[in-house]
Amino acid sequence: MPSQLVFVEPGTAAWDSVWALLLAETAGDPAQLCRCCGEVWQYMGSYTNGADTVHEFRHRHSPITGRREYRRFTQRGELLPVRATLSPAAAALLAQIESAR
């Protein structure tokens, strides 16, 4: 099965479960606000990988490391009611890739 880009809908139980994955790594502070530039953790989107769903987060300026950080979390697909809808950004990216072929 080909990998599919998905974007979890904010305000849903799935959204909460995705952020809970990050929460476990950030000592209860899912934002980790950088006091110098106001950057916080951002959910970038998800993609399917076989039966799994991989969720990606990015922080442009981590107050812990002072650098750009990425986190990926893998969930078994059936555990998460991910809505298979593309975000506008993901749809635009896919369109670009398709037109470049």
Ligand SMILES: [Zn+2]
């Ligand atoms: Zn900063």
